[in-house]
Amino acid sequence: MSKCESCIVKEFNSLKSLTREELMRVSACKTGKIYKKGQVIFEEGETLNGVYCVKDGVCKLTKLSENGKDQVVKLVVKGGLLGKRSLVTEQKTNLSAVALNDMEMCFIPKSEIMADLAKNPKFTMDVLKKMANDLKDSDISLVNMAQKSVKRRMAEILMYIHDNFGTDADDYLNIVISREDYASIVGTATESAIRILSQFKKEGLISTKGKQIKIEDYGSLKWIE
Amino acid sequence: MSKCESCIVKEFNSLKSLTREELMRVSACKTGKIYKKGQVIFEEGETLNGVYCVKDGVCKLTKLSENGKDQVVKLVVKGGLLGKRSLVTEQKTNLSAVALNDMEMCFIPKSEIMADLAKNPKFTMDVLKKMANDLKDSDISLVNMAQKSVKRRMAEILMYIHDNFGTDADDYLNIVISREDYASIVGTATESAIRILSQFKKEGLISTKGKQIKIEDYGSLKWIE
């Protein structure tokens, strides 16, 4: 099974809702694309004519606030799909996607997927379930933003990255992002993000090597108020 | 067409994806329920065995934060459905629903809807689109929470209620909720919510009669920082 086939399966569920035939057809139509660190994959308001599947690298999905600041809504890694919502609703995308490091993606034209979405109810149902889970995650994030302190949110994103995207051989977080991006994820000023990370470092909760971050005391991080 | 039929159509889209026959069957199985102000319809973590359709009244969907405070995630009025996500994912519900005033609801057992969801691709697709829109709304709320001031969010929820749920003959907002609920929607302390509403009153942006609120200067509310 090709790399692309496996990535679709991962995102759109483990039950392999697409028949082997459908999968082969989609797989055949894919277009490989390379994006460099910082490169914009698509921007809020654009019309997408397909979905992007992440084969390698990490990107952020952001939304521009009225105050001019970008808010990171989600991080997407290998196996993740971009543009699902736009595909389903046939609306312009409401988020921007920017590569956080060098990425490899494949692009699946709308026409290919839409056929399956219309005819294969099991596939549609799987997309629906995936979307329902995204919605749940989004609700959780909303509550976190509304009710938790910036320090707490910072602790949680560090643990989130640790748990979901893993660490390298030396225990440094696999995903390396700027303090500005941390600020944008947590929803705070860049200086505040820097200050909090400095504080964590002083307290021995984390250590850093350049931009890389290592969690030294996961247990304490968990209980930060 | 019965009241219940029309409410399903409203939520699950305007294209009437269910056949007349399907609609009649669902409609026949519904169970009417009455909830009093403050009554809990279901609680976070419960297993729902169907969806609730709001025939009259308003309810809030809340999620408990780790700090013990409830966060209002969404307000639902006539025509709205509760429990969609749980229905689709077959997971326990992640939100609680509480009546904000006296309500009339109908309950549609899971078994009835699931059949349509499995067999009618158009219906599934409509649910999918609806969910995609909820997700978009949720992303917007997330950015608002992260990037806007409490005062701004309060101004926006007042305008939101005004625009979406309307006003009575004297221009008072149709939805009447406590300051505590306003605080829980906006994500702030009750005292802060009260203070901001008092300030709006002093500035002539709104006026109040008991718990009722009237927007006096929509234009200025719009530009609050």
Add this chain to the structure above:
DNA sequence: AGAATTACATGACAAATATCATATTTTAAG
């Protein structure tokens, strides 16, 4: 390598928001 740019860091202060205390008003219960 050296200059220029960008990211990181930290102090000083301002602004926003939370918390605690305590009235006052409104609503609900008997």
Add this chain to the structure above:
DNA sequence: CTTAAAATATGATATTTGTCATGTAATTCT
């Protein structure tokens, strides 16, 4: 109707977070 309870209101104060200024370290460019 009266009283108890709950909701609203507001002051005083503490805490959190943002903003501006300024300096240092790391990257990038040529």
